[in-house]
Every structure is written in C-alpha cells, then in structure tokens.
Amino acid sequence: MPLLFLIAASIALVCQGALVYAVLAGRAPASSPRPGARWAEVAWVVIPSLLLLAVLVATWIGIMEPVAVIPVAGVPA
Amino acid sequence: MSQAAAGAGERSLVSDLVMLTKPRIISLLLVTTAAPMFVAGTPGWSTVLLVMIGGYLMAGGANAVNMYLDQDIDDRMARTRLRPIPGGRMAPRAVLAFGLALAVAATWLLARYVNVLTATLALGGFYFYVFIYTRWLKRTTPQNIVIGGAAGAFPPLVGWAATTGTVDLTAIYLFLIVFYWTPPHFWALALLKQADYGRAGVPMAPVVWGERETMDQMLWYTILLVALTVIPVSFGAFGLTYLVAALASGGALLWGVVRMRRTTPWTGPAWWVYKYSLLYLALLFAAMVVDRQVGG
Numbered sequence: 388m389p390l391l392f393l394i395a396a397s398i399a400l401v402c403q404g405a406l407v408y409a410v411l412a413g414r415a416p417a418s419s420p421r422p423g424a425r426w427a428e429v430a431w432v433v434i435p436s437l438l439l440l441a442v443l444v445a446t447w448i449g450i451m452e453p454v455a456v457i458p459v460a461g462v463p464a
Numbered sequence: 465m466s467q468a469a470a471g472a473g474e475r476s477l478v479s480d481l482v483m484l485t486k487p488r489i490i491s492l493l494l495v496t497t498a499a500p501m502f503v504a505g506t507p508g509w510s511t512v513l514l515v516m517i518g519g520y521l522m523a524g525g526a527n528a529v530n531m532y533l534d535q536d537i538d539d540r541m542a543r544t545r546l547r548p549i550p551g552g553r554m555a556p557r558a559v560l561a562f563g564l565a566l567a568v569a570a571t572w573l574l575a576r577y578v579n580v581l582t583a584t585l586a587l588g589g590f591y592f593y594v595f596i597y598t599r600w601l602k603r604t605t606p607q608n609i610v611i612g613g614a615a616g617a618f619p620p621l622v623g624w625a626a627t628t629g630t631v632d633l634t635a636i637y638l639f640l641i642v643f644y645w646t647p648p649h650f651w652a653l654a655l656l657k658q659a660d661y662g663r664a665g666v667p668m669a670p671v672v673w674g675e676r677e678t679m680d681q682m683l684w685y686t687i688l689l690v691a692l693t694v695i696p697v698s699f700g701a702f703g704l705t706y707l708v709a710a711l712a713s714g715g716a717l718l719w720g721v722v723r724m725r726r727t728t729p730w731t732g733p734a735w736w737v738y739k740y741s742l743l744y745l746a747l748l749f750a751a752m753v754v755d756r757q758v759g760g
Contacts, residue, residue: 446699
C-alpha cells in the first residue's frame with residue numbers, strides 16, 4: 388500500500404507543480420495589470436499546494452507509523 | 465384580486481423562495497454530506513434527516529445571500545437574468561433577510577440536535593461561500609473557482625462530524641476530493657458561458673486565460689483529482705470495490721477532458737464533461753458507502 392500512495396502522491400504533486408508553474412510562467416495571468424495582482428495569483432495557487440503537501444506528508448507519516456505490538460504473556464512479541 | 469390570482473401569486477412566491485436556494489446545486493451537496501455519514505459510521509436516520517434539513521437550509525441561505533450580493537451582475541447574464549431580484553419579483557433586502565434567516569435556522573438546528581462541530585463546519589461553508597468566494601474572489605481573480613471550491617468541499621466534513629463528532633484524515637481527503645473536483649467541473653460550464661461572464665465583468669478563467677490554458681488546467685486538475693481519490697485506499701480507508709469504482713469513473717472523466725481538448729468544436733464534449741462530472745462525484749461517494757457498508 389505504501390507503493391500505491393507513493394505513485395498517487397507523486398502524480399498529484401507533479402500536477403500541482405504544473406499548476407503553480409502555469410501561474411509563475413505567466414500562462415495563467417491575473418485579471419488586473421496591478422503589480423499586487425500577480426502576487427495574489429501566485430498566493431492563490433501556492434497556498435493550496437502547501438496544504439496539499441502537508442496532508443500528503445501527514446498521510447505518509449501515518450502509513451509508515453509502526454503498528455504498536457502489545458506483548459501477550461507467553462508469546463514472543 | 466380574484467382567489468385564483470392570489471393563489472397563483474402565492475405559488476409564484478414559494479417558487480421564487482425555492483429558486484433562491486438553488487435546489488439543483490444543493491442536491492449534489494446533500495449527496496456529499498450524506499455519503500460521508502455512512503462512511504464514518506452507522507448514523508441514526510433521525511440524525512441523517514436533521515443533517516439533510518440543516519444542510520439544505522445552510523446552503524440555501526448561502527445561495528440566497530449570493531443572489532443578493534450578485535444582483536448587479538445577474539441582470540447582465542442570460543443564465544441568471546430570470547432570478548427573483550433581476551426579474552423584479554423580490555426586493556433585494558427581502559432576499560438578504562431570507563438568506564440570513566435560513567443560515568440562523570440551520571445553525572440552531574445543527575448545534576441543538578446534532579453537535580456544535582457540525583454546526584460550526586456548516587457555518588464555515590456559509591461564510592466561505594458568501595465572503596471569500598462571492599464577496600472577495602469572484603470578481604477579482606480567475607482563481608476564484610479554485611479557492612471558492614473550498615466552500616463546496618465543506619459538506620463532507622459536515623457529514624463526517626455529524627456521525628463521529630470529529631474530523632480525521634479520511635474526512636480531509638473527502639474535502640480535498642470535492643475541492644479538486646470543482647475546477648474541471650465548473651470551468652467546463654465557464655467555457656460554455658464565457659461570453660456571459662465576459663459581459664458581466666467576472667474574471668472567470670476562460671475569459672482571462674483563454675480556452676486553451678483553461679482546458680490545460682482542467683486536465684492537470686482532473687489527473688490530480690483521480691490520483692487523490694485512490695490515496696485513501698493506501699491507508700486502509702477503503703478497499704478494492706471503491707478503488708475499482710474510483711479508477712473507472714475517474715478514467716471516464718479524464719477521457720472526457722482529453723476529448724474536449726482534442727475536439728473542434730469543443731462545446732459538445734464540454735457539456736459532456738460538465739454533466740458527467742456531476743454524476744462522477746455522486747458515483748464516487750456512492751462507491752465509498754458501498755465499500756464501507758458492504759465491504760471492500
């Protein structure tokens with residue numbers, strides 16, 4: 388299952404990266420020529436990217452977390 | 465006034481009040497609210513009914529306030545010209561009061577009979593839609609639908625919180641699925657109605673970026689969406705039944721977007737993407753319930 392996560396998360400991050408690049412490269416410009424508008428556009432695409440990254444990292448940590456082994460008397464843990 | 469005329473007037477008022485809530489849009493929101501309730505556990509039918517009523521009232525209130533705030537541009541778009549305010553059938557202040565009253569009623573109902581977290585999340589969706597999307601982003605950035613999509617992604621959190629009283633990682637993925645579903649879904653409609661949006665001065669993506677870039681971004685969002693839908697399987701939230709459904713239904717959506725980009729004229733495929741994306745989201749959430757309740 389970690390492999391499924393790694394494949395899906397990698398695809399998601401590549402796509403999100405492409406969306407950020409489209410704004411940074413000017414292919415998806417702001418609707419206003421104001422200087423602040425461009426930075427607002429960048430912020431609107433970067434914020435969800437960071438949140439997505441945070442969720443993916445949290446998921447990976449959850450997947451990799453070792454399952455607690457409860458010792459049972461007479462049975463080696 | 466004759467009795468027949470008075471009756472027709474009452475019917476017209478009732479139909480206008482229903483129209484203010486945008487019932488067709490809410491029906492999908494209720495699917496994405498109800499399904500997570502059954503994914504999260506086994507809720508009582510009274511809880512499900514209360515959440516459906518509260519969810520309808522909250523979303524309906526947000527839609528009514530949206531029509532109040534957008535009254536100036538609704539008059540300039542063919543799609544919205546017949547709404548109660550531009551149609552001259554209702555006073556703007558009455559529409560605002562109606563919307564706020566629905567939101568207050570929903571908050572009370574959910575907090576009193578379900579739980580406070582559910583009410584808070586539903587109210588969060590209301591505020592996000594009214595203030596962040598309608599008031600702020602809709603008229604200032606072509607990313608309006610992307611960020612504004614978060615408002616439509618609150619219902620899964622509402623449903624989850626209603627059953628469990630908390631929000632966990634699976635619930636966050638349901639939020640993300642609706643969040644990333646919104647751009648390809650709504651931009652298909654925006655492509656078709658771009659002249660309307662242009663006339664109204666609303667900077668929707670096709671108006672500002674053009675058709676090609678909008679379709680490119682729809683493709684990236686769709687691939688991202690399909691990838692996200694399979695991640696809950698990787699941490700054990702869903703099983704094989706859901707995985708197969710997610711890949712098959714997501715693959716069909718992806719095929720539709722690719723076909724739209726390659727076809728000239730693209731209007732037919734764009735309608736297909738818009739309509740199928742509605743079915744897709746409902747199918748995806750139904751598959752989650754089947755997987756959890758029947759077994760993956």
